[in-house]
Amino acid sequence: MGYAGQERRIHKVFVTRNTEYHVRRETCVAVRDRRTGQWLRGHLALRSKVTGAIRFTSDGGIVPNTGSPTVGDSLFLQVGGRDLVTSAIVSIERPPRDVVALYPT
Numbered sequence: 001m002g003y004a005g006q007e008r009r010i011h012k013v014f015v016t017r018n019t020e021y022h023v024r025r026e027t028c029v030a031v032r033d034r035r036t037g038q039w040l041r042g043h044l045a046l047r048s049k050v051t052g053a054i055r056f057t058s059d060g061g062i063v064p065n066t067g068s069p070t071v072g073d074s075l076f077l078q079v080g081g082r083d084l085v086t087s088a089i090v091s092i093e094r095p096p097r098d099v100v101a102l103y104p105t
Contacts, residue, residue, distance in 0.1 A: 009094070010024055010025050011023065011024050011029075011094065011095050011100055012092060012093070012094065012095075013092070013093045013094070013095050014050075014069060014075055014086070014089050014092055015034070015089065015090050015091045015092070015093060016086050016087045016088060016089060016090060017034075017087055017088070017090060018033065018034055018035065018087070019031060019032070019033060019034060019040075019086070019087075020032040020034060021045060021050075021075060021086065022095060022099075022103060023050055026049050026050050026051075027047065027048070027049055027050070028045045028046055028047065028048050028049075028050065028077060029046070029047075029103055030046070030103040030104055031043040031045050031046060039102075039103075039104045041104055044079050044084055045077050045079065045084055045086075048077040048078060048079045048080075048084065049077065049078055050069070050075055050076070050077055051076055051077065051078050052064060052065060052066060052069070052076045053065040053068075053069035053070070053073035053074060053075055053076055053089075054073065054074050054076055054085065055072060055073050055074070056074070056088075069089060069092070070089070070092070071089050071090065071091060071092060072088055072089065073088065073089050074086050074087060074088055074089065075089065
């Protein structure tokens with residue numbers, strides 16, 4: 001059972017080079033491999049809260065983004081007392097209704 005009856009605008013897809021992070025409000029509800037299209041049911045980001053974003057500078061520094069993540073940022077998630085940082089976001093999308101209905105439970 002997915003989120004078919006739920007409001008779609010609360011969902012965002014943060015697309016990185018290899019992975020899609022599907023977020024409902026602030027929680028990662030699904031992760032999909034972009035190459036295979038397969039849902040990654042054991043991914044560390046699942047059920048984790050997106051707590052912000054960071055951007056790596058050309059000189060190796062890190063700049064925090066306390067607002068909404070944007071293209072070029074890396075998502076920052078808190079995972080059971082550990083931090084998870086994704087690769088850079090290449091696009092931010094709204095998932096189609098049929099994709100939201102396919103979210104693994």
